[in-house]
Amino acid sequence: MVKILLVEDDTRVASFVNQGLTENLYQVKTVNTGTEAVQEAMVNEYDIIILDIMLPDMDGFQICNLLRRRKLITPIIILSALDSPEEKVKGLQSGADDYLSKPFLFDELLARINAQLRRMEFSKGIIEFQRYAGVEINVDEQSATRDGKELNLSPLEYKLLLFFMKNREKALSRVSIAQAVWNIHFDYTTNTVDVYINFLRKKLDKGFSQPLLHTVKGTGYMLKAKEDGH
Structure with missing residues (x-):
């Protein structure tokens, strides 16, 4: 409580x-x-x-x-x-x-x-969420790697990835993302969330055979390592 x-x-x-x-x-x-x-x-x-x-x-x-x-x-x-x-x-x-x-x-x-x-x-510290599907977060340096490759994230991209790592395998709405990462009330006339999701996706998934950042139709986005064939 x-x-x-x-x-x-x-x-x-x-x-x-x-x-x-x-x-x-x-x-x-x-x-x-x-x-x-x-x-x-x-x-x-x-x-x-x-x-x-x-x-x-x-x-x-x-x-x-x-x-x-x-x-x-x-x-x-x-x-x-x-x-x-x-x-x-x-x-x-x-x-x-x-x-x-x-x-x-x-x-x-x-x-x-x-x-x-x-x-x-x-x-708060997210030690239990620092590693997932080859992605590793360095909280002290505010940086991230995937399979050892440096992702070179901007501060907002890092904060966005942190939120996804903490809520991995959960469908996250644009509203919850905006409130947690930007601390703003979501404005349905702006595409800020989608723009930064695309920025992060290019750095997180480019060059890898298995994408991690997925669009959930009618809801928002999800960070999930999908099994082969699914």
Whole structure:
């Protein structure tokens, strides 16, 4: 179960957010001071931190800075009534991953949470997915080879291959690819995903008898080593 630390001193807002998250099957711990927030975040493991700015003992910007200095990488979403562009920039510069202004739509908060969870899942080490069908990923160098041949991938092509390696033998929609690799809402009027799939396909499959990157009609794409005759 996804664990969320909610830092909010307004009891009405805290109750509303807590109830909504709980109903969506998230496990929520609520604290109302910066001191408690820092202690909880450093002692216990959370998947997301939702952080108010105006707290009684220290502000959210200070909390962000402090947690990042202590090397905490947990995604932080600021949820604040301060909605000026300057405040949003300050929040992101202090180490927050996202900034949502009050009042807000709860569905948007859920979408922001899910986006951060996807990004964290993608950025985690993928040792178990580093080798497949002759393809090897070097995470430290952000490079890849197939049967020992260097693929010379661009940063986006590498990120795309990483996503396919992690989800090998699964049909992936253009929407899921766009959200995971570009972190954007998919626009059906753009062919960006298809263009980069073609770039990757040329480097991954060119010169090899067995293609790995396949088009799945009506769905999207799949990385799969197909057996002979299939």
